[in-house]
Every structure is written in C-alpha cells, then in structure tokens.
Amino acid sequence: MIVVDQVHKRFGNLHAVQGVSFALRPGQIAGLLGHNGAGKTTTIRMITSCIMPDAGCVRVGEHDTRDARHQAMRLLGYLPEATPLYHEMPVEDYLHYRGRLWSMPRKDRTRAISRVLERCWLRDVSLRRIGTLSKGYKQRVGLASALLHDPPALVLDEPTNGLDPTQVHETRSLVRELAADRTVLLSSHILTEVEKLCDRVVIIAGGVVKADGSPSELAAATGLGGVQLAAFAPEEDKSSAHALAAVIAAMEGVTRVSQQWGQTPGGHIWAEQVRAEQVRAGQAQAGQAQARSVWSCFVQSAGADTQALREQIALAALAHRMPLHLVREQRATLEQVFAHATDSAGASAANTAPNSEPARPALAPPASIPHAASWDAARREVAPSEQQLRLRARLDAAASAEQSQPPATLDGPRAGGTP
Amino acid sequence: MTTSTSPGLNPLAGFPAIVRRELWSYFRQPAGWIIIALCTLLMGVVFAIGVLLPNQPATMRTLFDASGWLLLPLAPAITMRLFADEYRSGTIEPLLASPVGTPALVLGKFAGSVLFLLCMLLPTLVFPATLALFASPALDAGPIITGYLAVVLLGMLYLSIGLLASSCTSNATLAFMLTLFALLGWLLLPAAARLGEWARVITFRASLGPRVADFAKGVVDLGHVVFFLACITSVLACAIAVVRLRRWK
Numbered sequence: 001m002i003v004v005d006q007v008h009k010r011f012g013n014l015h016a017v018q019g020v021s022f023a024l025r026p027g028q029i030a031g032l033l034g035h036n037g038a039g040k041t042t043t044i045r046m047i048t049s050c051i052m053p054d055a056g057c058v059r060v061g062e063h064d065t066r067d068a069r070h071q072a073m074r075l076l077g078y079l080p081e082a083t084p085l086y087h088e089m090p091v092e093d094y095l096h097y098r099g100r101l102w103s104m105p106r107k108d109r110t111r112a113i114s115r116v117l118e119r120c121w122l123r124d125v126s127l128r129r130i131g132t133l134s135k136g137y138k139q140r141v142g143l144a145s146a147l148l149h150d151p152p153a154l155v156l157d158e159p160t161n162g163l164d165p166t167q168v169h170e171t172r173s174l175v176r177e178l179a180a181d182r183t184v185l186l187s188s189h190i191l192t193e194v195e196k197l198c199d200r201v202v203i204i205a206g207g208v209v210k211a212d213g214s215p216s217e218l219a220a221a222t223g224l225g226g227v228q229l230a231a232f233a234p235e236e237d238k239s240s241a242h243a244l245a246a247v248i249a250a251m252e253g254v255t256r257v258s259q260q261w262g263q264t265p266g267g268h269i270w271a272e273q274v275r276a277e278q279v280r281a282g283q284a285q286a287g288q289a290q291a292r293s294v295w296s297c298f299v300q301s302a303g304a305d306t307q308a309l310r311e312q313i314a315l316a317a318l319a320h321r322m323p324l325h326l327v328r329e330q331r332a333t334l335e336q337v338f339a340h341a342t343d344s345a346g347a348s349a350a351n352t353a354p355n356s357e358p359a360r361p362a363l364a365p366p367a368s369i370p371h372a373a374s375w376d377a378a379r380r381e382v383a384p385s386e387q388q389l390r391l392r393a394r395l396d397a398a399a400s401a402e403q404s405q406p407p408a409t410l411d412g413p414r415a416g417g418t419p
Numbered sequence: 420m421t422t423s424t425s426p427g428l429n430p431l432a433g434f435p436a437i438v439r440r441e442l443w444s445y446f447r448q449p450a451g452w453i454i455i456a457l458c459t460l461l462m463g464v465v466f467a468i469g470v471l472l473p474n475q476p477a478t479m480r481t482l483f484d485a486s487g488w489l490l491l492p493l494a495p496a497i498t499m500r501l502f503a504d505e506y507r508s509g510t511i512e513p514l515l516a517s518p519v520g521t522p523a524l525v526l527g528k529f530a531g532s533v534l535f536l537l538c539m540l541l542p543t544l545v546f547p548a549t550l551a552l553f554a555s556p557a558l559d560a561g562p563i564i565t566g567y568l569a570v571v572l573l574g575m576l577y578l579s580i581g582l583l584a585s586s587c588t589s590n591a592t593l594a595f596m597l598t599l600f601a602l603l604g605w606l607l608l609p610a611a612a613r614l615g616e617w618a619r620v621i622t623f624r625a626s627l628g629p630r631v632a633d634f635a636k637g638v639v640d641l642g643h644v645v646f647f648l649a650c651i652t653s654v655l656a657c658a659i660a661v662v663r664l665r666r667w668k
Binding site: 011045048049050051052069070071073074076078080081082084085086088089097098100101102103145 | 429432433435436437439440444447448508509510511512513514515516517518519520666667668
C-alpha cells in the first residue's frame, strides 16, 4: 500500500534521511519509531509529498508521488504533528473546506462529514470554533479531516503528542478502531504507544532504518528473550542443577544456557518469595528468614514462542527432582529492542540481559532504569510493592490450601508478570 | 474502501475551496474588519481634504492619484498572512498533502485576497455618491469608473507582491515589511530618474503614478492594462515557483 524506496533528504549539510526503505501491506498498522530528530517526520512528509525526496521514490497504491501526486494523495489521510488547524473556523466549516479541497460534491461531502463527526465523537462540538476546543478535540478534528475522503491508508505523525492520559487513551482507541480496515503508519517516540497499537515496527535512527519487523520478531532478534528459571538448591545438589542445565541445553531451539548460584538477595521480590517459603516451611520466624542457596538459570531460545520449551523444562526438572520455584518467559521489551537497534542505549540494554552480568542475581533490580521511556517500563524493572504483596498473598493461599503440590510451577507469560 | 471524489487531474482542483476559505478568513478575524475600517478612514480623509472642495471641479482625481500611497500599508496587511502563517502554524502540510496543485493554491489565495480588496473598496463608493449629490452639473461617471479600475489593478499588483513576499518566509511581520519596502521602492522609482538617461527611460516605463493618473482622467490605455496584468502574472509565477521550490528544498 505504501512503499518507501531508498529515499534521501538533505537540509543543507544535514543528511536527514539516508536511504530509508520499507513497504506496508494493506491492513497493516506500522509504527515508525525513533528519537526526536531521527528522521521520522521528514520521512512522513515525503510520504505525504509535503516535501519531495532528493533521491528515491515513494509509492502510494500504484502511484508514484513524483509523477502522480494527486492520485497518490487521494489514497492517503494525513494527520500532521501537532495537528495544525485553522482556529478561527468552526469544526463543520473546516470539514466542508477539506471536502471541497478533495472536490467532493455537496451531497457526498455532507454525508462524509456526518460520518466522521460520529466516528470521531465530534457531533457535540461541530458548531464550535476550533480555537475554543481542547487539545484532544482538536486532535479528533484533525483525524476527522484525514478520514473525510475515506482513504485506505492513514499516516499519523505523533497523534498523542501533548495529550493528557485520558485523551491519549481515547485517541489510541480511535486509532485502533480505524486500523481495523485501513493501512496505518504511525510515527511516535512513545514506545508503549507503538507496542500497544502496532503489528509492525520500523525503527529509524540518524536517518537510517535500524530495524524493521513485528515486535515479537524484533524482540527475538535482540537475543535478550528466553526462559528464566529459579530454584532453591543446596550446595550439595549442584550436580542435579548442572545435569538439568545440560538437558535443557540439548533441547530444541535453545541457543544458550547460563546459570548462577547465589544467596537469597534482600530487598527484592525474590527475597519476599524466599521469606514466604521459609516461613511456610517453619524454618524461620517471620522477619528472621535465613539466607538459602539459590540456583538461577536463563535459557536463551531462538524461537519467539517459549510455551513448549517451558513445558519441556518443567518436565525435565521433575525428572531431575529439582523443585523449580520460577519458570517464566522473559521477552525483550520494546525499550530493549529500541536500545538494541539504535545502539544509543546499547550498554543499558545489555545491563538488562539476565545472562550478561553473572555476579548479580538473575532477578535483582537493575542499578539504574535503562532507557526508561515510560513509567510502565520502569515499574516492570523495579518490581513494585504491589506485586510483592500480590505474590505473598498467592504464596500464603497456596501453602494453606495444598501442602502436597508438585514442586514445579508454570507461571507468568511475560517478563515482569507476577511469578 | 472508496474515494467518493472524481479522479480528475484538473490543475485548478481545489481553487474554489481556497478562494472561499481565504475570503471568509478575513471576516472571521478582527484584522479584516480593521483593514476595511482603515481603508475607509484613509480614503475618507483624502476625500474630505482633497476632493470635497467648494467651487472646485467635481472630480475624484486627487483620491485616485493618492491611491498608490493609500494602499501602501493596506496591501501588505492583507497579504502578510497568506503563506507565512500557513508555514508557521503548519497548516500548509494538510494543504500540500491534498490533491491541490501549487498553481491552484497560489491563485486561490490571490483571488481570495483580491475579493477582499473589492469588499474593502465597497464602502468607499459612498464618496462618489456623496460627490454626485452635491455636484452641479451632474457628475461624469466615466473617470470614476476608470479610476476605480486603476485602484483595483494597482491593488492586485500590490497584493501579488505581498503574496510573493509571504511565500518566501514563515514570519508574517517580515512578509509585511518586505512588501512595504518593495512597494515603497516602486513608488519612489521616479526619484531614480536623475541617475541618467537610461534610468529616466526605465523609471518612466516602470512608474505606476502616471498610469494611474491616466485612468483617473478617464483614459483607458490598453498598454497600461497590459502592463499591470503582465506585472501581476509575472509576480504570481514567481510565487508559484517559490512555493514549489519550498516543497523540494
């Protein structure tokens, strides 16, 4: 639907876009990710022919924007960054103006305006001047004007920039709804937004495409994902753990197994789990939990889906009489993918890799929050007390209900999920 | 998915929409009304002082002769926003991303501003009406009609220069100043005649004052009309080139 082929753009000495290429299929919702100044907006402006590329070409549908700009633009709806609008115009008048620009006959225009007013929840403010509307409403007016000619492709440049959380939520819902029957290219530097909305991610840095693929593909390509295991294992049981690690290493799809031993660390969710376990087992009084030896292991796998691998590991642990207390998938977050792709935060990304720092317990919180683009991401990394409390409640409930449960557990579909 | 529009490749597609928006935008903002008031005030003052004189011929030549100077602050005020504001606020982006050609965009904005110029001149019709009321014998309408034709042609030329200045910058104040100085330079061109014979010839051919004066006398010289239209067309062609260039820059 949208093909960007080796486009270049220079502004004086600045080579802003250097051979960017990607292609979007019909129905795809893609996120164009990058830091400020990475070349996202310049790329989008070239797609929408607001500016022309110095080299390379952009095709929308069958039409090259150089030779058939008008036909190409009829297939595109464009919401520019910061939603520029004529503030002195009432909403409905503005939409009529946009309809006239597309040479829409009056009857079609009226019908289309009615449709977009409903779809973008603008009916109540249709007679108000745009300048008097809140930022969220202005964003909707921008979207409504982009949708007016019912284009099969939408290009949205940072659609939630500057909105409050409620407006962000509303705009995302609307974009998700619109994406049901359209190709959408969404530019953003908010990673969580792209993670929530897009099935394809194109990462741009320094005017160059650094990564392109689905979020799960990109996460797998970083090599930071896999399965995390942990168990209490006395020093004398090292041989069982090593044997289990060897069996896991031989499993299909496993590319690397790294294991480490340590004492129960304090101040983290893992210590909470250990303490609860010890109290339950009567080994220590509350508040005086003894340190125990912990075996932790990170299994790196080639595939994106670790469900089968986790099941195999659980069965192998049972066979080796290793009571696993934690088996969970750890997928690279988009923050890690982004840092990995752009290299700018590569060191931070490496710090978050469970197998990269053997001296630190696998589940210990990082010394600093790596490339914390969102509070959600930061919260996942440091494991807040809410999660600890939930975990303790679950452990207590499990202890009182069933003492003779099998030792291995299968928990948590995602990294950061409650174990 | 359908596009409910005709797939035509009319180079002036979107022209009426732009004309309409530009015209109404003047009336939606205080600036438009202030410009109209200022025009009426300035022309009213000249009319009261230089035209409405007892025992003098009932003619509006003084007013039309002064129109070059009267329009000097008004034309830049009308045109300064046309492109500069669009570039500054970013509203040019949805325009450029719509199936509207650059000629349609530039000519649409120009036509919108010319229509506003006509609206601005409308209240000044009260001056010839007043003159007709007191004139004896009856007022000769011919020179007044040709005089207004001169004001419109001169105004169109000023507006085209203002449009070009506005297309060159994203700063409306700068566009105003550029237009003002360009027009001032043109009006003061006769002063350069002292530089030599060649300068005298050039300034004589390029001067605006004598041409307007001819119209005000009731003489419609086709050469003058062609001169104005050629200048306007050339300046608009430059504006189209500038807007195109900014798309490629």
